[in-house]
Amino acid sequence: MAPESAHVIATYLIETSLPLAQAAEVLAGEQSTGTFVRVERESDEVRARFAAQVESLTEVPLTGASALPGAVGDPALRRRAVLRLRFPLDNFGPSLPNLMAAVAGNLFEIKELAAIKLIDLDLPAAFTTRYSGPRFGVEGTRRLMSRPEGAMIGTIVKPSIGLTPEELGELVGELAQAGVDFIKDDELQGNGPHSPLESRVRAVMPVLQRHADRTGKMPMYAFNITDDIGRLEANHDLVVAAGGTCVMACVNLIGFAGLEFLHRHAEVPIHGHRTMLGALMRSEQVGIGFRAWQKIARLSGADHLHTNGISNKFYESDAEVLDSIAAVREPLLGIVPTVPVLSSGQWGGLAHATYEAVGTSDLLVLAGGGIHGHPDGAAAGVASMRAAWHSAERGESLDDALVASSELRRAVERFGPARV
Amino acid sequence: MAPESAHVIATYLIETSLPLAQAAEVLAGEQSTGTFVRVERESDEVRARFAAQVESLTEVPLTGASALPGAVGDPALRRRAVLRLRFPLDNFGPSLPNLMAAVAGNLFEIKELAAIKLIDLDLPAAFTTRYSGPRFGVEGTRRLMSRPEGAMIGTIVKPSIGLTPEELGELVGELAQAGVDFIKDDELQGNGPHSPLESRVRAVMPVLQRHADRTGKMPMYAFNITDDIGRLEANHDLVVAAGGTCVMACVNLIGFAGLEFLHRHAEVPIHGHRTMLGALMRSEQVGIGFRAWQKIARLSGADHLHTNGISNKFYESDAEVLDSIAAVREPLLGIVPTVPVLSSGQWGGLAHATYEAVGTSDLLVLAGGGIHGHPDGAAAGVASMRAAWHSAERGESLDDALVASSELRRAVERFGPARV
Numbered sequence: 120m121a122p123e124s125a126h127v128i129a130t131y132l133i134e135t136s137l138p139l140a141q142a143a144e145v146l147a148g149e150q151s152t153g154t155f156v157r158v159e160r161e162s163d164e165v166r167a168r169f170a171a172q173v174e175s176l177t178e179v180p181l182t183g184a185s186a187l188p189g190a191v192g193d194p195a196l197r198r199r200a201v202l203r204l205r206f207p208l209d210n211f212g213p214s215l216p217n218l219m220a221a222v223a224g225n226l227f228e229i230k231e232l233a234a235i236k237l238i239d240l241d242l243p244a245a246f247t248t249r250y251s252g253p254r255f256g257v258e259g260t261r262r263l264m265s266r267p268e269g270a271m272i273g274t275i276v277k278p279s280i281g282l283t284p285e286e287l288g289e290l291v292g293e294l295a296q297a298g299v300d301f302i303k304d305d306e307l308q309g310n311g312p313h314s315p316l317e318s319r320v321r322a323v324m325p326v327l328q329r330h331a332d333r334t335g336k337m338p339m340y341a342f343n344i345t346d347d348i349g350r351l352e353a354n355h356d357l358v359v360a361a362g363g364t365c366v367m368a369c370v371n372l373i374g375f376a377g378l379e380f381l382h383r384h385a386e387v388p389i390h391g392h393r394t395m396l397g398a399l400m401r402s403e404q405v406g407i408g409f410r411a412w413q414k415i416a417r418l419s420g421a422d423h424l425h426t427n428g429i430s431n432k433f434y435e436s437d438a439e440v441l442d443s444i445a446a447v448r449e450p451l452l453g454i455v456p457t458v459p460v461l462s463s464g465q466w467g468g469l470a471h472a473t474y475e476a477v478g479t480s481d482l483l484v485l486a487g488g489g490i491h492g493h494p495d496g497a498a499a500g501v502a503s504m505r506a507a508w509h510s511a512e513r514g515e516s517l518d519d520a521l522v523a524s525s526e527l528r529r530a531v532e533r534f535g536p537a538r539v
Numbered sequence: 540m541a542p543e544s545a546h547v548i549a550t551y552l553i554e555t556s557l558p559l560a561q562a563a564e565v566l567a568g569e570q571s572t573g574t575f576v577r578v579e580r581e582s583d584e585v586r587a588r589f590a591a592q593v594e595s596l597t598e599v600p601l602t603g604a605s606a607l608p609g610a611v612g613d614p615a616l617r618r619r620a621v622l623r624l625r626f627p628l629d630n631f632g633p634s635l636p637n638l639m640a641a642v643a644g645n646l647f648e649i650k651e652l653a654a655i656k657l658i659d660l661d662l663p664a665a666f667t668t669r670y671s672g673p674r675f676g677v678e679g680t681r682r683l684m685s686r687p688e689g690a691m692i693g694t695i696v697k698p699s700i701g702l703t704p705e706e707l708g709e710l711v712g713e714l715a716q717a718g719v720d721f722i723k724d725d726e727l728q729g730n731g732p733h734s735p736l737e738s739r740v741r742a743v744m745p746v747l748q749r750h751a752d753r754t755g756k757m758p759m760y761a762f763n764i765t766d767d768i769g770r771l772e773a774n775h776d777l778v779v780a781a782g783g784t785c786v787m788a789c790v791n792l793i794g795f796a797g798l799e800f801l802h803r804h805a806e807v808p809i810h811g812h813r814t815m816l817g818a819l820m821r822s823e824q825v826g827i828g829f830r831a832w833q834k835i836a837r838l839s840g841a842d843h844l845h846t847n848g849i850s851n852k853f854y855e856s857d858a859e860v861l862d863s864i865a866a867v868r869e870p871l872l873g874i875v876p877t878v879p880v881l882s883s884g885q886w887g888g889l890a891h892a893t894y895e896a897v898g899t900s901d902l903l904v905l906a907g908g909g910i911h912g913h914p915d916g917a918a919a920g921v922a923s924m925r926a927a928w929h930s931a932e933r934g935e936s937l938d939d940a941l942v943a944s945s946e947l948r949r950a951v952e953r954f955g956p957a958r959v
Contacts, residue, residue, distance in 0.1 A: 160697075160698060160702060160706060160710065165698055165701035165702075166701075168701065169698075169700050169701040169733075183605065184605045184608075185603065185604045185605040187821055187822065187854065188604075188821060188822075188823055188854060189821075189853070189854025189855060189856065190854065209731055209732055209733050210700050210727065210731055210733070211727070211729050211730075211731045212729070212730060212731040212732050214729055214730060214731075214766050214767065215767070216729070216765050216766055216767065216789065216792040216793055217729030217730060217731065217765060217766065217792070219789075219791075219792045219815060220726045220727055220729060220765065220789055220792055220814055220815075221727055223815050223818060224726055224727070224789075224814035224815055225726070225814050225817065225853070226817075227815065227816075227817025227818045227821055228816075228817035228821065228853035228854055228855070229853065229854070230852070230853055230854040235817075237818075249767075277580075278580060278585055278589075280589050280630050281585035281586075281588065281589040282580060282585075286580060290580065306640045306644055306645070307630065307631070307640055307641055307644070309631050309632070309634055309636070309637030309640060310631075310632060310634060310637060311629055311630055311631045311632040311634075311637065312629055312632050313589075313629050313630070345636050345637060345640065346634050346636055346637065347634065347635070347636065347669075347796055347799055347800070348768055348796045348797060348799065348800035349799075349800055349803060369636065369639075369640055369644075371639075372636040372637070372639050372640055372794075372796070373636055373794060373796045374792075374793060374794020374795070374796055374797050375794070376767055376768045376792070376793045376794055376796075376797045377768060377794050377796045377797060379767055379768065379769075380767070380768035380769055383769060394640055394644040394645050395639060395640075395643050395644055395647065396647075396648075397645065397646075397647025397648035397655075397825065398643060398647045398657075398819055398825060398826045398827055399818055399819060399826075401607050401608060401609075401647055401648065401825050402607065402608075402822045402824060402825050402826075403608055404822060405817065405818060405821050405822050405826075406818045406819075406822075406825075406826075407818055432650070433609070433645070433648035433649065433650055434607065434608060434609025434610065434648050434649070434650040435609060435648070436609065
C-alpha cells in the first residue's frame with residue numbers, strides 16, 4: 120500500500136447524465152468493494168486499500184451517438200469524458216482473466232452510464248512474470264518464411280470454404296509459385312467434415328515441401344486450428360509434425376485464455392485472427408477498444424494480430440486502422456514485437472499510402488481478392504503487390520511504380536484507382 | 540445437400556440503408572464464401588452448397604438508436620429487420636468455436652449494416668454428440684445443497700474484495716448459521732495475493748463442514764476459480780479435495796471454450812458468472828444477445844447461469860430479465876436444465892413479483908446487500924427472503940407474507956417498498 124505499489128490503469132470513455140465525478144465514483148465502487156448498500160466489514164480501511172481510484176477525468180465532446188439502453192438521468196445533461204481508473208494489482212494479481220473481471224466486468228451494465236467503453240490498459244511489469252508474449256513475432260516470422268526484409272506479402276484461401284483438400288493443394292501450389300510469403304485458411308475454414316484440418320494438412324504440406332525443395336523457400340501456411348481447448352494441442356501437433364510453420368487461432372473464439380493455453384504449447388508462430396471483435400469494438404458507446412484488446416492478445420502470445428488495412432471493405436476509417444497498426448507496434452513490457460496483419464480489400468495500389476502512414480514494412484499484408492482476383496492471375500497479383508511495396512520502401516512515388524510494373528498497372532485497371 | 544441436411548439458423552437484428560434483401564445477401568455472403576471480388580474456383584455449385592441462405596427477413600420498427608459507426612448509405616433510408624440465416628452444419632461441423640466464426644465472426648464489421656446483433660441460434664442435435672451440457676443442473680444442485688424444493692436462497696461475499704481469509708471464514712460461519720443454501724465469491728475475488736484461492740478454501744471449508752456436522756446440511760459455496768486455462772483443473776481439484784461442492788467460473792473471462800474445458804474435468808456444479816456480458820449485449824445495435832449467448836454457455840456445461848433479477852441495480856428492464864430467465868429454462872437439445880441465477884439488488888420484497896412472472900422456484904436467488912444489509916443482520920435477511928418465497932410459492936399474497944414475517948417487514952423498512 121505504499122504509493123509506489125503496483126497497479127493497473129484502465130482508461131474508459133464514459134457518458135453520463137450524473138455529475139461526471141459522481142459517475143466515476145459509481146464505476147470505481149462497482150469494480151472494487153461495492154454492493155447497493157454499505158455492509159458490515161466494509162471499513163474505510165478496506166475501501167482505501169482495495170477500491171479503484173479515479174486517476175483522471177477529462178471531459179470530451181459528445182459524438183452524437185445515442186445513449187445506451189437503460190441509462191438513467193436527464194438526457195439534456197449528458198456529458199462524455201475520458202476516465203482513467205487505478206486498480207491495485209493486489210486485488211487480482213497478475214492473472215489476465217481476473218484482471219478483466221475488474222477492468223471489464225459488470226461495469227458495462229451500470230445504469231448511471233450512458234456510454235462505457237474500455238479503450239486502453241496500462242499494465243505493470245508483474246504480468247510478464249506469468250505471460251511471456253510472442254515467441255516468434257516479427258523476426259521469427261521473417262526467418263521462417265525466408266523474407267528478411269520488406270513487407271511480407273500473403274493471401275487468404277478463397278473461396279473461404281468449399282474447396283476440397285485436393286483443390287486446396289492445387290491452389291496452394293499456384294500461390295507458392297506466384298511467390299507469396301504467407302497463405303492462411305479463412306477463419307470460416309475450421310475443422311468441418313467437408314475439409315477437415317487433417318486432410319488440409321495432408322494436401323498442403325507436401326506441395327509446400329516440394330516448392331521448398333525446388334526454390335529453397337517455403338511460404339508460411341497458417342492452418343486454422345481454432346477448436347475446443349482440448350483439441351488445440353493435437354491440432355497444433357498435426358501441423359508441426361507435417362512440417363508446418365504456423366497455426367492460426369481466432370482469438371475471440373478460443374478466448375484470450377485459450378490463446379494463452381495454446382501459446383504455452385506452440386512451437387510455431389500463432390496467427391491471431393480477430394474475428395468477432397466487431398461485436399466488442401464497433402460501438403462508440405460500449406465494449407472494448409482495439410488498444411486494450413491487442414495488449415491482452417499480445418501478452419497471451421499472439422505472434423501476428425489482425426489490424427485491418429486502409430481502404431478496407433469493413434466499417435473502420437483509415438485513422439482507426441492506422442491507430443490499430445501503431446498500437447500493435449508499440450513496445451509492451453519488453454515482450455517480442457507482434458506482426459500487424461493488414462487485410463480486407465488490400466491490393467498493390469494501397470502500398471504507398473500505407474507505407475507513408477505506417478513508416479515500416481514489418482507488416483504482413485494479406486490480399487484475398489487483390490491476388491486471386493488480379494486480371495492476369497495470382498502470380499501477377501503477387502508481383503503487383505511486391506512491386507508496389509518495394510517501390511514505396513525505396514521512397515519512390517506511386518507513379519514510378521506504375522511505370523515500372525505492368526502488373527500494378529493491370530491491378531489498377533481492376534481495383535483502382537490507387538491511393539496516393 | 541439433401542434439403543433435410545443439418546443446419547444452424549442464426550437470428551439477427553439488422554439495420555441498413557440498402558434495400559433490406561440486398562443487405563441480407565451481403566451478410567450471408569461474407570459469412571460463407573465471399574471476398575470483395577468473385578474468384579476462381581468459386582463456382583455456382585460451391586456457392587449453392589456452402590453459402591448461408593436467407594431463411595426469413597421481417598421488417599420491424601427502428602428503435603431510435605443511432606447507426607453504428609462507419610455505416611454507409613442514406614440515413615433517411617435506414618430500416619430495421621429481423622433476419623434469419625441458415626448455415627449448413629457441414630461448413631463448420633459441431634464445433635462451437637468454429638460455429639461462432641460463421642454466425643458471429645466478421646459480420647459485425649460490415650459497413651452496409653448500421654446495426655447487426657446476433658439474438659438467437661437454433662442448433663441441430665449434432666452438437667450434443669460433442670457437448671453434453673450441465674452434469675448437475677437444477678436437480679444436482681438441489682441435492683448437493685439439501686434444498687429439495689422452493690427457491691434456493693443464496694448470497695455473495697461482501698465486501699467483494701478485501702476480507703482476509705480469516706474474516707471470510709467468520710462471515711461464512713454467520714451466513715451458514717443464517718440458513719443460506721448457497722454462498723459465492725464475488726467475481727472480483729479471483730486468486731490475488733491478498734486472499735488466494737487456497738487460503739479461502741482452507742478458511743471456508745472447515746467452517747462449512749462443522750456446520751454440516753451439526754445440522755446435516757452444508758450450504759454450497761461457489762469458489763471463484765477463474766484463471767488461466769492451465770490453472771483451472773488444479774483450482775477445481777483444490778476445491779473438491781477440501782469437500783467443496785461448487786466452482787464458479789466467469790464464462791466470458793475464460794471463454795466458452797474455457798468453460799467447456801473445465802466442464803470436462805468438473806466433478807461439481809459450475810456456477811457460470813456472466814461478468815463482461817454487458818460489453819457484448821448492452822447495445823441494441825451490435826453484439827450478441829442473451830438468448831444466443833446462454834445457449835452456448837449451457838451446451839458448454841454451465842450448471843448455473845446469471846440472468847440478473849427484476850428491479851436490479853443494472854440497466855436491464857424487468858421484461859429483459861424475465862426473458863433471460865425464460866430463455867435459460869427453455870429445453871435445449873435434451874440437455875440437463877441449467878439453474879437461472881437471479882442477482883443484483885435482490886431482496887425479499889421482490890419474491891412475489893418474481894414468482895408470479897416466472898412461475899417456478901427452480902431458481903437460485905442471490906441477495907448481497909439484501910442479506911448482509913438487513914437491519915437485523917444476515918439471519919433476518921435470509922429469513923425475510925425465505926418467508927417471502929415460501930409465501931409466494933404457496934400462492935399467498937405479499938400482504939399475507941408481511942403479516943406473517945417480521946423480518947420481511949423490517950426488510951421493507953430498509954429496502955422497500957416491495958414489488959407487487
